[in-house]
Amino acid sequence: MSILNLAHFLAEQGRKFGLANSLLSLVDDLAHTCRQVAREVSHGALRGNMGDAGSENIQGEQQKTLDLVSNDIFLRMATQNPHVAGVASEEMEHAQVFAGKNAEYLLVFDPLDGSSNVNLNLSVGSIFSILSAPPGEVEEQSFLQAGARQIAAGYALYGTSTMLVLTLGHGVHGFTLDPESGEFHLTHPDLRIAPSTQEFAINMSNQRFWQPPVQRYIDECLAGSSGPRGKDFNMRWVATLVAEVHRLLIRGGIFLYPLDNRTVGRGGRLRLLYEANPMGWLVEQAGGLTSTGHRNILEIEPTSLHQRIAVILGAREEVERLQQYHSFTDPTA
Known part of the structure; x- marks a missing residue:
């Protein structure tokens, strides 16, 4: 049985809902970014990156080395992506705006959620949100948008397998990373939460x-x-x-x-x-x-x-x- 990969899924979503190619390209780059973070997490102890970084973030929390490594990976992608006008990160006090870019989107992210668990070999992840950049000059105030205005959002879970779960505003879909091919495949389409629970x-x-x-x-x-x-x-x-x-x-x-x-x-x-x-x-x-x-x-x-x-x-x-x-x-x- 053929399983839809992320690239084909994004193409289908684009055709079905009239989504901009620039948005689909950014989501694809985010998937690649999450693959890189997953690799760093899995090699953390081997590279000596499991300990404290010796610094605090703006929230006064002790940063892990992997927090900073993951933040750099996201930031590097956003800097190179032609569609990102600026970023805001949980690990950075201020937003970073890319001067001279006439780009459509703002990227907000937590590069490594749950990093206090890395030394325990428990699940950690990355969270991201894509917003529209305003016309004209982008400033820190531009990021202060209500959640209802998000264009896309998702997370990567680095657990027993690496999963990417995302929404483009038309349901929620989960993708599992094939470590051999390096591709994300659609394994959890149309995820739903039951209205009641125990x-x-x-x-x-x-x-x-x-x-x-x-x-x-x-x-x-x-x-x-x-x-x-x-x-x-x-x-x-x-x-x-x-x-x-x-x-x-x-x-x-x-x-x-x-x-x-x-x-x-x-x-x-x-x-x-x-x-x-x-x-x-x-x-x-x-x-x-x-x-x-x-x-x-x-x-x-x-x-x-x-x-x-x-x-x-x-x-x-x-x-x-x-x-x-x-x-x-x-x-x-």
Whole structure:
């Protein structure tokens, strides 16, 4: 049986939905970039790249050497691609605009999500989002676009196999890398998230800091079949957003990194541009829902490159239930 490769898939999507060749070319270059990052991750220990880089990113987090290596790979591709006017990265304090390029797109990315897991040989990934560049001069403000305005988004998961999962605004599709040919092949077409679930993912160590709506929801899940939900739930936690969302797309569920008493002042834990928006759009394109608890994440107008936010996403019925619980509380609390 012949399996569609990424190049043929992109060509078909272009014909079917009238997508620009420049966009398809950029997505193809991103796939090549993710292949390069996958190679660096797999060779990390052999090349001595598994340790700390001795520096912090703008969020005050200790950077891994692989964070910087991966960021350089993405940046090099974007610099050379004629269709990218500028980039913003989780690892860079400011956006980088390519002067003199009359290009159509802006690229936003987290080059290595979950890098704290690299020494444990657990799954890590890369996240990317493509936005329209404004006419005329591009500046840092140009990147502050609501998630609903994304043109394409996706992630690469570097796990037991390397997978590329993406949306061009017409559903979500997963591709598996053939390490021998170096090609991505369509192995998971039309991924969908079931509206209901019996599985949730949350960091239980933060329980004492959660706000009442989340406390109520998790308490009900833990009560199982003897509680108000009348069914038993499983709990999962990988601590890599790419792996968490991938599980939602493959087997359903709900993921929570909610606002808590420690993160109220900064808006949440995850980054709106680099994590919540691209992953939220993928989830919604697969039939799920994304929310802060009080509003849809994709409707939020960003105010800064490294803005943080509370994130709840996954099975529609569960997210709606959490939104209902949050409706009884002050959204500014």
